[in-house]
Amino acid sequence: MSYISKPKISHPRLPKNELGLTARDYEGGMSTLCAGCGHDSITGAIVQAVFELSIPPHGLAKLSGIGCSSKTPAYFASESHGFNSVHGRMPSVATGANAVNGQLKYIGVSGDGDTLSIGVGQFIHAVRRNVNMLYIIENNGVYGLTKGQFSASADIGSKAKKGEENLQPPIDACLSALTLGGTFIARSFSGDRDQLVPILKAGLIHNGFALVDIISPCVTFNDHEGSTKSYEFTRQHYHPVIHADFVPPSEEIKAKYEEGEAMPVKLHDGTQIVLRKVGKGYDPTDRGAIFHYLDEHQKAGEIVTGLLYVDEAPPDLHAVNNLSSTPLASLSNDQLCPGNAALQKLQARFR
Amino acid sequence: MSAKPTVNEFMVRLANVNGTGSASANALLMKALFRMGLPVSGKNYFPSNIQGLPTWYEIRASGSGRLGRTRRVDIMVAMNAETYRKDLADTASGGYLIYDSTWPRNTLLSRDDITILGVPLSKMCNENFPTARARILMKNVAYVGVIAALLDLELDVIKRLLNETFRDKVSLLDANQLAIDLGYNYARDNFTCPLPFTAKRLDKTTNHIVMDGNTASALGCLYAGATFGAWYPITPSTSIMDAFKRFCEQYRKDPASGESNYCIVQAEDELAAIGMVLGASWNGARAFTPTSGPGISLMSEFLGYGYFAEIPAVLFDVQRVGPSTGMPTRTQQGDIMSCAYASHGDTRHVLLFPANPEECFYQAVQAFDLAERLQTPVIVLSDLDIGMNDWMTAELKWDDSYQPDRGKVLDADQLKKLESFHRYLDTDGDGIAHRTLPGTHPKGAYFTRGSGHNMFGKYTESASEYLQVVDRLRRKWETAKTYVPGPVVDYSEKNRIGILSLGSCDGAIQEARSGLAAKGESFNYLRVRAFPFNDDVQKFLDAHDRIYVVEQNRDAQLKSLLLLEMDVESKKLSSILHYNGLPMVAENVVDGLQQDIAKGRAA
Numbered sequence: 001m002s003y004i005s006k007p008k009i010s011h012p013r014l015p016k017n018e019l020g021l022t023a024r025d026y027e028g029g030m031s032t033l034c035a036g037c038g039h040d041s042i043t044g045a046i047v048q049a050v051f052e053l054s055i056p057p058h059g060l061a062k063l064s065g066i067g068c069s070s071k072t073p074a075y076f077a078s079e080s081h082g083f084n085s086v087h088g089r090m091p092s093v094a095t096g097a098n099a100v101n102g103q104l105k106y107i108g109v110s111g112d113g114d115t116l117s118i119g120v121g122q123f124i125h126a127v128r129r130n131v132n133m134l135y136i137i138e139n140n141g142v143y144g145l146t147k148g149q150f151s152a153s154a155d156i157g158s159k160a161k162k163g164e165e166n167l168q169p170p171i172d173a174c175l176s177a178l179t180l181g182g183t184f185i186a187r188s189f190s191g192d193r194d195q196l197v198p199i200l201k202a203g204l205i206h207n208g209f210a211l212v213d214i215i216s217p218c219v220t221f222n223d224h225e226g227s228t229k230s231y232e233f234t235r236q237h238y239h240p241v242i243h244a245d246f247v248p249p250s251e252e253i254k255a256k257y258e259e260g261e262a263m264p265v266k267l268h269d270g271t272q273i274v275l276r277k278v279g280k281g282y283d284p285t286d287r288g289a290i291f292h293y294l295d296e297h298q299k300a301g302e303i304v305t306g307l308l309y310v311d312e313a314p315p316d317l318h319a320v321n322n323l324s325s326t327p328l329a330s331l332s333n334d335q336l337c338p339g340n341a342a343l344q345k346l347q348a349r350f351r
Numbered sequence: 352m353s354a355k356p357t358v359n360e361f362m363v364r365l366a367n368v369n370g371t372g373s374a375s376a377n378a379l380l381m382k383a384l385f386r387m388g389l390p391v392s393g394k395n396y397f398p399s400n401i402q403g404l405p406t407w408y409e410i411r412a413s414g415s416g417r418l419g420r421t422r423r424v425d426i427m428v429a430m431n432a433e434t435y436r437k438d439l440a441d442t443a444s445g446g447y448l449i450y451d452s453t454w455p456r457n458t459l460l461s462r463d464d465i466t467i468l469g470v471p472l473s474k475m476c477n478e479n480f481p482t483a484r485a486r487i488l489m490k491n492v493a494y495v496g497v498i499a500a501l502l503d504l505e506l507d508v509i510k511r512l513l514n515e516t517f518r519d520k521v522s523l524l525d526a527n528q529l530a531i532d533l534g535y536n537y538a539r540d541n542f543t544c545p546l547p548f549t550a551k552r553l554d555k556t557t558n559h560i561v562m563d564g565n566t567a568s569a570l571g572c573l574y575a576g577a578t579f580g581a582w583y584p585i586t587p588s589t590s591i592m593d594a595f596k597r598f599c600e601q602y603r604k605d606p607a608s609g610e611s612n613y614c615i616v617q618a619e620d621e622l623a624a625i626g627m628v629l630g631a632s633w634n635g636a637r638a639f640t641p642t643s644g645p646g647i648s649l650m651s652e653f654l655g656y657g658y659f660a661e662i663p664a665v666l667f668d669v670q671r672v673g674p675s676t677g678m679p680t681r682t683q684q685g686d687i688m689s690c691a692y693a694s695h696g697d698t699r700h701v702l703l704f705p706a707n708p709e710e711c712f713y714q715a716v717q718a719f720d721l722a723e724r725l726q727t728p729v730i731v732l733s734d735l736d737i738g739m740n741d742w743m744t745a746e747l748k749w750d751d752s753y754q755p756d757r758g759k760v761l762d763a764d765q766l767k768k769l770e771s772f773h774r775y776l777d778t779d780g781d782g783i784a785h786r787t788l789p790g791t792h793p794k795g796a797y798f799t800r801g802s803g804h805n806m807f808g809k810y811t812e813s814a815s816e817y818l819q820v821v822d823r824l825r826r827k828w829e830t831a832k833t834y835v836p837g838p839v840v841d842y843s844e845k846n847r848i849g850i851l852s853l854g855s856c857d858g859a860i861q862e863a864r865s866g867l868a869a870k871g872e873s874f875n876y877l878r879v880r881a882f883p884f885n886d887d888v889q890k891f892l893d894a895h896d897r898i899y900v901v902e903q904n905r906d907a908q909l910k911s912l913l914l915l916e917m918d919v920e921s922k923k924l925s926s927i928l929h930y931n932g933l934p935m936v937a938e939n940v941v942d943g944l945q946q947d948i949a950k951g952r953a954a
Contacts, residue, residue, distance in 0.1 A: 056793070057793045057796070058789070058790055058791065058792055058793040058795065058796060059790060061634075061789045061790075063630075073798070074798055074810070078796065079793035079794075079796045080789075080793075080796050081787075081788075081789035081790075081795075081796050081797065081798075081799070082796075082797070082798035082799060082800075083630070083633060083798075083799045084798060084799065084800040084801070084802065085626065085629075085656065085801070086626075086652050086653060086656055086801060089622060089623070089626045089652075089653065091623075091626075092581075092618065092622070092623040092624075092625075092626025092627045092630065093626045093627070093629055093630035093633070094630060095581075095616065095623075095626075095627050095630060096579060096581060096616075096626065096627030096628060096629065096630025096631035096632075096633075096634070096638065097630035097631060097633060097634040097789070098630075099579055099614045099616065099627070099630075099631060100578060100579050100614065100631045100634050100635065100636035100638070101634050101635070101636075101789070101790060103790065104634075104789055104790050121619055121620065121623070122619065122622075122623055122626070124619075125618075125619040125623065129616075321611060321614050321615075321616075322609070322610055322611050323610065323611055323614055324605060324608075324610045324611060324612050325608075325610065328578035328579060328612065328613065328614060328631075328636050329578070329631075329634050329635035329636040329788070330635070331576075331578060331612055333576055333753075333754060333755055335612060336576035336578065336603070336612060337573075337574050337575075337576055337749075337753070338573065338574070338602045339749060339751050340748065340749035340750070340751050342602065343570075343574070343747055343748070343749045344746075346601075347560050347746060347747060350560035350561055350562045351385075351386075351559075351560055351561070
């Protein structure tokens with residue numbers, strides 16, 4: 001993960017957020033990924049999302065595993081703490097970090113290999129625990145750093161660069177999360193920033209585990225003819241079903257929505273997202289129906305995208321464990337240590 | 352048959368079937384002896400099973416304070432028909448065997464040199480208790496009554512203990528009292544009581560408690576201010592988290608809000624458990640995970656990460672018998688090497704070696720201080736014998752002026768004054784850089800990584816920058832020697848031979864030394880309490896011509912570690928090894944010393 005500092009050039013008229021910061025203030029080091037990599041577009045969308053939400057840089061923690069995707073936290077939010085962990089184990093680190101300080105925003109960036117192969121166990125349990133974090137999979141169906149092996153998200157029949165055909169069925173992160181009780185499930189495309197930025201913002205505010213599986217083509221190893229994760233294939237088979245309009249608490253819903261076609265969802269801080277139906281016959285509230293919809297449409301070769309499912313009600317890790325509202329990491333010794341008198345008293349039963 | 356009276360020196364072995372509720376009866380017997388002021392130890396030999404297999408509990412009482420394991424069974428309570436043959440054979444000559452005479456025993460199984468006492472325990476309980484469950488449970492309590500009569504225990508002490516235990520359960524109290532009386536009266540009516548083995552009141556347990564090491568470790572975590580524990584259940588470490596949870600429920604609930612000032616996560620595996628601990632520690636909490644050997648194997652990748660990225664973490668490895676799954680319910684010190692260098696590459700970890708529950712408590716606290724001071728994982732290497740057996744140990748005390756050593760952590764004010772913060776810069780020359788916690792200040796941000804990084808925390812593939820970091824880590828290791836607890840040394844210039852050991856070998860060694868000293872053979876003794884070894888260990892190695900390294904594993908792991916890390920000739924070190932899964936006995940040490948001395952090797 002090479003690190004090259006990025007020169008900071010800010011135009012004086014760049015828009016500023018509530019903290020007086022510009023989007024530039026949320027950038028990181030220069031990307032060392034291949035030119036045209038989908039991941040860099042996602043990095044740009046993350047910068048846009050945290051900028052628009054006016055998250056103080058030190059109020060954000062970014063975590064990742066290993067792989068091309070997991071390098072990207074170095075490329076955004078240079079004033080935020082980062083944790084580039086070991087392969088497939090970012091969810092556990094995020095779980096521990098989140099448990100002791102619920103006041104930070106957590107972004108986990110992972111890849112399809114990192115999440116769906118080596119890290120599938122930890123991914124599943126992080127969904128199940130509803131750890132309050134934005135979990136991004138930069139999904140390109142291929143191992144980049146080791147030069148082009150199929151990943152567990154590769155579709156049956158998709159071809160590798162040298163022509164080899166994938167014969168095993170893919171693990172679908174969104175379908176998996178649906179069955180695991182996931183509370184925020186989205187799929188998007190690195191090339192659709194209009195769709196992606198509101199989803200990322202909603203995911204950051206969502207009170208629980210927000211999964212965003214983003215098709216992010218690998219220009220070097222998986223962007224050829226016969227690949228089902230190429231730019232061209234994704235654009236051709238792109239099937240948005242739900243668009244999420246993001247409405248901060250201070251703003252009113254201005255856009256007009258046709259009844260029955262739009263559904264406002266209130267997030268826990270008062271923000272509203274309005275889910276606008278784009279695809280026909282899609283019901284974003286019915287877990288079982290969504291499962292079938294995704295399954296059928298994907299079998300037909302479509303890439304169903306949008307904020308597919310959201311439920312703010314289930315308790316997150318903190319609520320399940322009834323954790324102190326003061327971060328555990330901030331509690332003082334006086335609050336934690338019972339002292340000698342208590343020690344002498346409790347030893348009575350050991351005498 | 353020997354009738355030489357022995358006061359306050361005996362061992363009772365209770366042979367039971369697991370799942371029959373014998374544990375509480377055995378604990379009652381042990382506690383009664385303890386309350387009579389008699390030093391005691393209790394050791395449990397149990398199967399990796401829930402119900403139906405043999406289990407043994409040994410209570411050793413020793414007025415002279417010898418509390419290691421002993422092989423000499425003075426009184427056998429043979430409640431398990433399946434193991435009767437073995438239990439009969441294991442009883443020491445001149446000893447006594449108590450069995451349930453409700454059913455006839457195999458008359459072919461007999462011994463002339465021991466006294467066999469039949470008590471119709473099942474019959475008495477069947478006649479006096481209405482339910483099947485009570486009849487099974489009360490059989491155990493009844494044999495405590497039998498032993499009370501045979502050993503001349505103070506009945507008042509037992510009754511008081513029952514009163515305390517069943518304060519809120521009158522029916523259970525009555526049943527237990529009755530069972531004690533049934534056994535006690537039967538023995539008084541049918542046998543010559545007391546036996547030549549008797550217990551007489553002493554005053555040697557004042558200011559002491561009976562506790563297992565895992566409970567003490569958990570208490571240490573509570574007092575150290577640990578707020579986060581992640582774990583995957585594994586014998587024999589599980590009771591650490593069970594105890595921590597109990598203590599937290601009592602002491603860590605906010606009285607006003609009812610909220611928890613702690614978080615325990617049962618992880619999906621040990622890989623996740625250590626990952627969570629690193630995440631929590633990185634974020635500023637004191638976090639720990641209890642585990643055993645197989646867990647350490649799984650945690651190794653993350654341990655290397657913690658070492659290289661310099662993140663505090665506390666692990667408790669309650670060692671069991673390896674390799675592989677091994678014998679989960681037996682004890683060993685087989686993880687010394689794998690913990691010292693856990694993970695690939697040049698990796699080394701700070702280890703602590705408690706020898707008893709008292710040290711488990713204090714070393715747990717020390718482990719958190721060391722982990723944060725040195726910004727590295729610290730592994731407390733206990734074992735099943737210490738962790739799960741009942742030890743008489745000095746009362747725990749807490750210094751209310753204690754403040755946790757959080758190490759070099761920069762706060763927002765300090766960061767504001769800095770021109771810029773660099774994570775891995777050795778500004779103080781001790782190899783320990785300053786760290787920052789997420790959320791403190793934008794200036795404190797850095798990127799934690801297990802990949803090559805330079806002193807500024809940036810990614811590097813530069814040879815010289817890499818060397819700067821790993822060589823500083825080596826300097827930090829030297830600094831660690833000044834922080835870790837030093838060895839316990841018993842040294843006299845008169846003695847030319849030394850014993851060097853660690854952890855739960857202590858009881859056997861102490862007993863061996865006092866026995867040999869009585870015969871005019873004296874040995875110096877050093878017990879290491881931490882890795883890295885400090886200068887005191889080197890001095891001890893230098894001061895002797897011959898040193899016996901006593902440890903509980905096959906491959907002489909402590910000796911290997913000494914040879915690797917210290918300046919000592921290998922021929923100077925001789926191993927005494929015990930690794931069959933049972934706690935060490937004094938004879939292991941004595942035999943080892945004497946065999947070697949007989950060979951003329953000792954100077």
